[in-house]
Amino acid sequence: MQGRLRLTSPGALLILAVCLTGAILLLDSYLFKPYVESQRDAALHDQAHRVEQSASGILAAQTLHLSNIANLTDSQNATIGDAQLAQMATPLFENSKISFAWTCDSTGIVAAWGAQGLNDALRAELASAAAEARRDSGLMRINKSIIVFSRHCTSGSSGRHLYLATTLSNDMLASMGRSAGAQVTVVNADSLPPKVLQDASTARAVWPSGDDRLSVAWLASDTSGKTLGYFRADLPASQIYAQAAAARRIVLIILSLSVGLVLLVIMGTHMLIAGPVVRLLRRLQQLDSGETSSEPLTHDLHGEPLVIARRLQSAFERLAHMSKTDQLTSLANRRHFSEVLDCFYHQSRRYNRPMSVIMLDMDYFKAINDSAGHQAGDEALKFLAGCIEKACRKADLPARFGGDEFAILLPETFSADAMQVAKRILQNVSSQPFSSGNLKFNLTVSIGIADLNAGMIDSPEGMLSLADQALYAAKEAGRNRAVLANDMHGGASPNDGRKVEVLCRKLAGLDTQFKDLFLQAVEEVVEVLEQRDPNMADHARKVQRYAGLIANEMGLPQRVVKRIEVAAMLHDIGMLAMPDSLLLCPGQLDAEQIKNMRRHPLLSVRIMEGMEFLEHEIPAVRYHHERYDGKGYPEGLSGPKIPLTARILAVADVFDAITSDRVFRRAMSRDQAIDEIVRMAGSQFDPEVVDSFVAVCNKAGDKLMEQPKREPHARWRTQESDDEQPAAASPGGDCDATS
Incomplete structure (x- = not known):
């Protein structure tokens, strides 16, 4: 018969390494690669923007140069005709590469000059371009060529403007290319080419052109917004692509090294800590099943596992105490009381030994909560627990049964002796007043006592139930007293009254x-x-x-x-x-x-x-x-x-x-x-x-x-029933909602 497969530590580490490697590949495919590509595209867009800005700067410098020449021309009087403008243009424009110069007013062109000469069609085209100009500088199309112009308002005549323009030549495009670090050309087209790389700008297109190069195109428009074509710049982008690839490689290398380091740490942790801890846990499981005692718990352990084993031993002892103790009163809790009661009940029945149980609770405890608050109620419970503990013998087991109810187990005790314990409790409670803040309360308790000879008792729960009946009989008799279950009168009235009271309390709850x-x-x-x-x-x-x-x-x-x-x-x-x-x-x-x-x-x-x-x-x-x-x-x-x-x-x-x-x-x-x-x-x-x-x-x-703390919702405080009186007077008269 084949044995079951066992997963060893090396096998677990191998599986973990494979899983982490797969995780790295998935991260690279769905996270790192898209992220690096998005950063690469963003860098390409930034580069494209800088190219456009540099090229546009050359055009702006050219228009400023034309504006300066226009100012110089105006200072020599530009209010002249064609012959005078041509005579003046030769010394002024020959070294400035001015292609056209003309003056016009509201009636049309007054004078015009062209480096290559002018005809009537060209004059008309200049006049039309001047009429459509919406700004003092920019681009316009003359004689199927794109020119850069500057408009200047002459000082000699109101309403007359001097226009200077130069053709967008190859030399100027080369200058734009040198400034942008790219090869710039002008393409005559009505729209931009389709985008490959998404760009937020609608007036620019960016796409890779092969061999790690980037192409950028942006619109060339005249002053009226009419498209004249577009500028295209081809620039190298190998550095950006190389940086993106290097960043991705670095991330993958770091991740791989991190995974290796994690595996080394896991292996070392297993050898130095996890292994001993596993042995410790195995011994704890054996201890829980009762196979071994607690002595070998620290055997063959060292370092931190040994410290853990010792602290666990101490924690077991504290937990055992906490599991048996009520945290408010430091008495035994209901669970521990029930376990001990069950043990002593069967022992007393078997050997025919006496045993008694006392049930008691505080009278008008709810009035204390309502008048002084729950903190005062907790202090009252601790005060009562102290009085009970002082009245009990060493062999007795006092416990908080729940709320303001307490129970006492008295082994080897007849009901008469249990009554003496109850009287000591009544004396301890009534001998000293309980105070909370400025309020003082005279506390009282009602006590019920049952022993094995009282009535038909066939279980520990039946004995507690009989003591509880005696407790409610004490309340019905006026409170602040102890009642023996043996002394309760038969008949339906006490039990019926108790049942009604219990039902009312449950409904109120x-x-x-x-x-x-x-x-x-x-x-x-x-x-x-x-x-x-x-x-x-x-x-x-x-x-x-x-x-x-x-x-x-x-x-x-x-x-x-x-x-x-x-x-x-x-x-x-x-x-x-x-x-x-x-x-x-x-x-x-x-x-x-x-x-x-x-x-x-x-x-x-x-x-x-x-x-x-x-x-x-x-x-x-x-x-x-x-x-x-x-x-x-x-x-x-x-x-x-x-x-x-x-x-x-x-x-x-x-x-x-x-x-x-x-x-x-x-x-x-x-x-x-x-x-x-x-x-x-x-x-x-x-x-x-x-x-x-x-x-x-x-x-x-x-x-x-100060900002109020967000605490769990407050519990609803119900009013006292008409037949109960508070343990102390309220600080002020009654007041209803319409007073």
Whole structure:
């Protein structure tokens, strides 16, 4: 029977080398070669442009030379006839290679001279060319030849012009070629030849002409834009082609050397590091399967793998501890508690030994979270964990079961002894008040106790369930007490009450989860709105922060503060229905645009009305653009008729708006914005809210306008049920959304 093929390290390196070689070839074909060719073409286009500019410079120099001669001629009086012009032209033009000279006015040619003589047809052609000239210099066609001319307005007579022209001769083309480093010719044609190399210019064509040479053609037009032909320049381009080929070779050489270096590094890494690491991993797999002990983990290892093995050993120990420990309270977690409980339960059943379980949770824990915040709730849980640990014996296993629920496993313990432990916990919790910030709370706990002799227990889960029933019996009896499962009365009433309470709690949990998901969706919608208008970035979060600070400064209950914060996140959600032409308008809005913009509070309310749990937030969103003097919108409410939540949101919204840049204005500074808010107190804003806002500004200082961190969405805080009382009084009286 043939054995299975094994992939060895040399084989893997060979496969990697082949793959990398193929990758280099693909990169060369689809990336490097097209890129080098594009750079080569760009260099050829640049060369073509320089050739055109050099040749055009020679033509410009020739027209300047003609203009200087025209100035000299004008100084000798050019207001003469043909004979005088011919007599004067001989000493002036004989060394300047002037082909034609003529003066003309609005009636036609006054005088004309030609180096080879003139006839009537040529005079007429000169007159026609002069009439069509649109500039003082340039090219024109005379007697089937292209000439370079310059026009000069004579000083002796108003409206008369002197024209000097020279034929575009071979000598001039040779001069253009010397300047451009190419051979320049003129081709009589109506259009340029077809392009081979793409060029952005429509008046130039570029194409290779073989033997590493480049041909460039550009239009020759007269002053009226009429095509006279085109210039063609043939120049060597071997250097550009050689540079492109060399660049491609260099890239391929560098890549090949890099691949070789990578393979050497991989081979060395395998020999010095990867090999030992593979051996270490193999031993870890054997350790996980139970084949070997942990002692040979570091055997035959050296260097970094040995350090890794030692750190792994330490990490295993830390992970084992973390997997058994609740990170907040440092007690055992539910998973570890359940494992130990299962072990002791079966051991106690087998050897007929006593065992008890305590279940307890904190009374009115939710009130602490709502009144002092989740951080205070965490501190309360750690405080309770300390009280439990102090009351337990060394053999006991206290654990955080979940939320504010705790469990204690008491091996070799009857229910009477477990009651003593429970009493110590009650004493430890009630003997010292718990404080968080400026708030103090008198904590209490409810405790349920079950042992193996209490009721029909056939599993560890059944024992926990019985202790949990005793816990809820303690709550029904008034809280702050311990109840033994053995002492619970039979009948349907306690169990039914517990089931109803459990069902209510589950329903409340589902409602809270739905609201949390809604808030998360709202934050995502707000981010979409902010992406539409970058000037609105973090506007909702900053308004939420300012409004929350003002509400806390006014001493409002935490549930009202939460409503204001949720309303702040939702107050501009109606902007989603606004078109970009309105939302991103770069200037001041006109009357019609302002009317449409003022609809956004009602659009926001229309979105929110479909969710009954937002009924307390809707007034704040609907009326946050109302003014204290009754001049706001949408309903023109004034004074106390405007809900307090809307008055607070109005100040926070305006403060962030005027301290943020907009496309039509710059932001105010912090102090300017505060002064503006104070100035509008009593007219636009509630003076009491403004006073609280100023107090917040004074306390926060420069940190007031720090950018709020983007944290995961806040959880929804539900209100306390009517039959529960908070653990401590709220800092201020109740306040609803219409106060």
